[in-house]
Amino acid sequence: MPVGHMIKFILTYQTAFWREKGFSGEIVAGSSTECPFCVTFDATSPSGNAALVGFIAGQQASQWSSKERGERREAVLSSLVKYLGPEARSFIHYEEKDWAKEDYSGGCPVNVMAPGLLTYYHPSLRKPCGRIHWAGTETATLWCGYMSGAVQAGQRAALEVLAELFPTSLTQEEQAAVQNKHSAEGGAKQTPTSKLRYLCTSKAVVIATLAISAAVLLARNQNAVLNTKAYFTNVFTTTRHKIFVL
Ligand SMILES: Cc1cc2nc3c(=O)[nH]c(=O)nc-3n(C[C@H](O)[C@H](O)[C@H](O)COP(=O)(O)OP(=O)(O)OC[C@H]3O[C@@H](n4cnc5c(N)ncnc54)[C@H](O)[C@@H]3O)c2cc1C
Numbered sequence: 001m002p003v004g005h006m007i008k009f010i011l012t013y014q015t016a017f018w019r020e021k022g023f024s025g026e027i028v029a030g031s032s033t034e035c036p037f038c039v040t041f042d043a044t045s046p047s048g049n050a051a052l053v054g055f056i057a058g059q060q061a062s063q064w065s066s067k068e069r070g071e072r073r074e075a076v077l078s079s080l081v082k083y084l085g086p087e088a089r090s091f092i093h094y095e096e097k098d099w100a101k102e103d104y105s106g107g108c109p110v111n112v113m114a115p116g117l118l119t120y121y122h123p124s125l126r127k128p129c130g131r132i133h134w135a136g137t138e139t140a141t142l143w144c145g146y147m148s149g150a151v152q153a154g155q156r157a158a159l160e161v162l163a164e165l166f167p168t169s170l171t172q173e174e175q176a177a178v179q180n181k182h183s184a185e186g187g188a189k190q191t192p193t194s195k196l197r198y199l200c201t202s203k204a205v206v207i208a209t210l211a212i213s214a215a216v217l218l219a220r221n222q223n224a225v226l227n228t229k230a231y232f233t234n235v236f237t238t239t240r241h242k243i244f245v246l
Pocket residue numbers: 099105107108109110135136137138145146147148150
């Protein structure tokens with residue numbers, strides 16, 4: 001699963017000037033060559049330290065990633081001035097992070113499933129492999145890829161393990177949750193299309209190939225059955241003879 005590309009920036013200010021103007025600080029901008037970011041939010045802390053946070057994402061992140069930090073900052077500021085007014089230039093500090101340049105993350109914020117992955121492999125996403133249970137955010141049913149998904153997946157995997165090791169430690173509700181999960185994944189509804197797809201699996205293809213090969217061989221040599229019978233009779237007689245001699 002490839003990971004997304006995002007550059008995050010934070011600008012701190014003396015005051016949340018946008019609030020004074022009646023703005024929320026949330027800007028959603030379409031893709032353009034001038035404005036690098038796609039979204040910004042008011043990130044003012046509960047104690048009142050004014051800040052704006054924003055993201056340069058996807059294709060724009062790839063384009064802006066190779067430019068100088070100063071050039072990116074200038075483009076961000078120009079766009080903020082356009083949306084919020086000239087006060088946007090009077091910031092205290094600008095900080096940014098290109099997560100694609102981090103060795104161990106390689107991108108941000110989540111991994112993206114390639115087309116077809118969910119369609120064909122979803123029954124295996126949460127299926128334990130022997131004693132291995134999957135707890136990653138990618139196996140979550142809600143907020144897949146995010147922190148909330150990680151918590152949900154972790155709780156589900158912990159319940160699965162407890163159900164295996166100490167089933168009596170689970171409440172009835174928890175046991176039902178594990179049961180429901182198994183029946184939901186084990187007993188997936190079979191539609192005519194899915195049955196047809198199953199028939200076309202490699203097993204069916206191998207069996208059909210063997211059957212066709214056997215039929216062709218038999219057709220080519222009509223005495224094959226008789227020959228085979230004669231061969232085994234011969235082997236049996238010789239072996240019996242050898243045993244007798246010994
Ligand atoms: C840059 C960035 C920004 C993000 N921002 C947000 C955000 O704003 N909001 C949000 O909700 N989510 C965000 N996310 C996503 C969020 O971080 C993940 O959804 C969450 O951390 C996934 O948790 P997890 O437990 O599934 O996996 P992880 O947090 O990746 O934990 C897996 C752990 O397993 C360890 N591990 C791997 N292989 C092995 C091994 N073989 N043996 C032992 N240990 C191993 C790893 O070291 C790691 O500690 C962001 C992610 C990134 C990278």
